[in-house]
Amino acid sequence: MTPQTLLRWHRELVRRKWTQPRRSPGRPPVDDRVRQLVLRLARENPRWGYPRIAGELLKLGLRTAGKIDRRDRLGGLIHEYYRAAA
Secondary structure: OOHHHHHHHHHHHHHHHHOOOOOOOOOOOOOHHHHHHHHHHHHHOOOOOHHHHHHHHHHOOOOOOOOOOOOOOOOOHHHHHHHHHO
């Protein structure tokens, strides 16, 4: 075994260890049908907050973010929700 072989093995090992798979940044977008359903629930039930709507969606088998805060985790949806509920 030559020193060149050992160095090549080491370079390959380090490259495999520190190379991260490519992923798309951020949260996946919300499906348009889910968006429309949330807005409809907010319009028809103005006293419901996000936890209640999320619970209703969960009963239908749709998972949403665990919590929505000012950072708007559903990509603009919370602003539309509050506008529709007002």
